[in-house]
Amino acid sequence: MSVESTDELRAKLAEAESIIEALRGGKVDAVVGDEQIALLRLREVEEALRRSEARYRGIVEDQADLVFRWNREGRLTFINEAFCRWLAQTRERLEGSHVSAALPADTNHRDIWAELTATEGAERPSLDQEEPVTSPTGERRWLNITHRLIHDDEGETEIQSVARDVTERRCAQEQLRELNADLEQRVEQRTAQLKRLLNELDEAEQRERRRLAQFLHDDLQQLLVASKFTLTRVRQQATDETQSAAADRAAELLDRSLSASRSLMSQLSPTELQESGLLAGLEWLGEQMHEMHQVPVAVEGDPRAEPRNHQLRDLLFSFAREVVFNAIKHARPSQVWVTTRRRGDGHIEIGVRDDGDGFDADARVRAQQHQTGLGLWRIEERLQLLGGWLEVDSAPGAGARITLVAPASADADGEE
Amino acid sequence: MSGAASDRDATSDEAIYRLILFVAGREPNSEQARTNLANICGGHLEGRCDIEVVDVLTDYRTALEHNILVTPCLLKLEPNPRALVAGTLRDTEKVRTALQLPNKAS
Numbered sequence: 324m325s326v327e328s329t330d331e332l333r334a335k336l337a338e339a340e341s342i343i344e345a346l347r348g349g350k351v352d353a354v355v356g357d358e359q360i361a362l363l364r365l366r367e368v369e370e371a372l373r374r375s376e377a378r379y380r381g382i383v384e385d386q387a388d389l390v391f392r393w394n395r396e397g398r399l400t401f402i403n404e405a406f407c408r409w410l411a412q413t414r415e416r417l418e419g420s421h422v423s424a425a426l427p428a429d430t431n432h433r434d435i436w437a438e439l440t441a442t443e444g445a446e447r448p449s450l451d452q453e454e455p456v457t458s459p460t461g462e463r464r465w466l467n468i469t470h471r472l473i474h475d476d477e478g479e480t481e482i483q484s485v486a487r488d489v490t491e492r493r494c495a496q497e498q499l500r501e502l503n504a505d506l507e508q509r510v511e512q513r514t515a516q517l518k519r520l521l522n523e524l525d526e527a528e529q530r531e532r533r534r535l536a537q538f539l540h541d542d543l544q545q546l547l548v549a550s551k552f553t554l555t556r557v558r559q560q561a562t563d564e565t566q567s568a569a570a571d572r573a574a575e576l577l578d579r580s581l582s583a584s585r586s587l588m589s590q591l592s593p594t595e596l597q598e599s600g601l602l603a604g605l606e607w608l609g610e611q612m613h614e615m616h617q618v619p620v621a622v623e624g625d626p627r628a629e630p631r632n633h634q635l636r637d638l639l640f641s642f643a644r645e646v647v648f649n650a651i652k653h654a655r656p657s658q659v660w661v662t663t664r665r666r667g668d669g670h671i672e673i674g675v676r677d678d679g680d681g682f683d684a685d686a687r688v689r690a691q692q693h694q695t696g697l698g699l700w701r702i703e704e705r706l707q708l709l710g711g712w713l714e715v716d717s718a719p720g721a722g723a724r725i726t727l728v729a730p731a732s733a734d735a736d737g738e739e
Numbered sequence: 740m741s742g743a744a745s746d747r748d749a750t751s752d753e754a755i756y757r758l759i760l761f762v763a764g765r766e767p768n769s770e771q772a773r774t775n776l777a778n779i780c781g782g783h784l785e786g787r788c789d790i791e792v793v794d795v796l797t798d799y800r801t802a803l804e805h806n807i808l809v810t811p812c813l814l815k816l817e818p819n820p821r822a823l824v825a826g827t828l829r830d831t832e833k834v835r836t837a838l839q840l841p842n843k844a845s
């Protein structure tokens with residue numbers, strides 16, 4: 324074994340120092356081992372990390388949202404510029420301070436920890452809250468905050484919270500809600516107005532019918548009877564055949580006028596309806612229809628199905644009359660059945676069934692759009708305003724059943 | 740005396756420098772070392788440098804033979820004594836001193 328000279332030892336020491344210095348200064352690319360080369364790219368990795376962090380920080384700092392991280396004790400470990408602006412304080416003052424300044428007044432940071440750690444099994448446990456807060460300038464603002472549990476490589480756990488000022492959205496929602504409420508109120512008012520107007524219209528029609536019927540009964544028919552009485556006396560005093568024949572002819576005309584007047588009076592306001600109620604009115608209607616159109620109309624009724632007030636009674640009668648008339652006019656039935664009954668839910672039901680041609684019930688909607696089914700549509704609308712409804716069951720060749728339903732206790736103004 | 744000294748300088752001035760630069764591919768520090776060595780040799784040593792570049796990624800045995808542990812690393816084989824500088828060779832004066840190259844001013 325040779326003894327190395329001092330110079331050789333110094334040279335080796337210089338080599339070792341040079342290597343150590345290069346390693347410390349990060350000037351080394353690779354380490355040469357026995358059988359392999361280990362590349363050292365620490366500087367590159369560090370640079371990449373630095374760039375990445377700068378990018379991340381840039382994104383976070385540019386956010387309009389408030390971004391802040393805090394630990395289990397509630398101490399802030401990271402905040403962005405938006406957060407500092409919101410609290411109108413410097414970063415130095417805020418870092419390390421307590422998170423409660425950034426949370427809604429009634430929110431305890433321990434509750435957030437507890438809730439997030441309880442859901443830690445989830446892929447990315449998070450918690451959302453939207454609460455009103457008072458800003459440092461005294462304004463009442465709405466914040467939407469998402470809290471998320473974050474674990475770093477060293478096993479430290481923090482919560483990252485991202486808060487967004489959603490005051491504008493909340494105000495818009497509130498305005499929309501107020502507008503909707505206002506609109507609903509106006510629709511309600513208009514509907515009530517419409518109900519009143521329709522009611523007044525119905526009432527006016529019925530009143531006019533009764534007035535005309537009264538006039539026919541009290542005035543015209545009395546005059547016709549008196550005329551006939553006078554004519555009878557003239558007939559008795561006739562001196563020749565010509566005068567007698569003319570008087571007979573005039574008497575016949577007076578009889579027909581009297582009959583037409585009585586018929587018109589019944590049409591306008593059936594005495595049976597006014598004096599005995601809906602069922603009696605419908606029975607009279609059946610007889611009238613049979614007589615006029617030679618179609619039997621069977622009426623079967625429930626005495627309990629009597630409307631509480633005369634206006635509803637007259638209205639339901641007029642609806643039933645229109646439906647029966649339509650059936651006879653359009654469906655060419657051999658028989659029509661009218662039934663009334665008191666339903667278990669307190670409603671009155673009038674059913675009009677025929678064995679005529681029938682029609683496509685679904686097409687009725689389209690027909691209404693072309694106003695061909697306006698009669699049924701008008702009845703349906705009116706029933707709905709009263710709190711009732713209309714049912715149509717029909718098919719081509721299978722007859723039809725129209726059911727009118729109205730609350731028995733519906734008042735004249737349409738309210739139950 | 741001055742003559743003898745002059746003779747040694749003359750011998751030193753005329754000596755051929757056998758250098759090996761160990762690098763690791765095109766890694767950044769190795770690239771800097773290539774550039775810096777070219778600058779050093781392009782000065783007063785022009786025409787007297789015999790430089791071999793060994794890439795340890797393709798030939799690590801040569802590095803092992805010369806007990807090279809890290810790259811980049813410059814090894815002076817001749818003239819004696821052997822000397823070694825690790826790193827990017829950025830500090831030119833340090834390299835000249837370590838390799839006992841002639842003073843820049845001479």
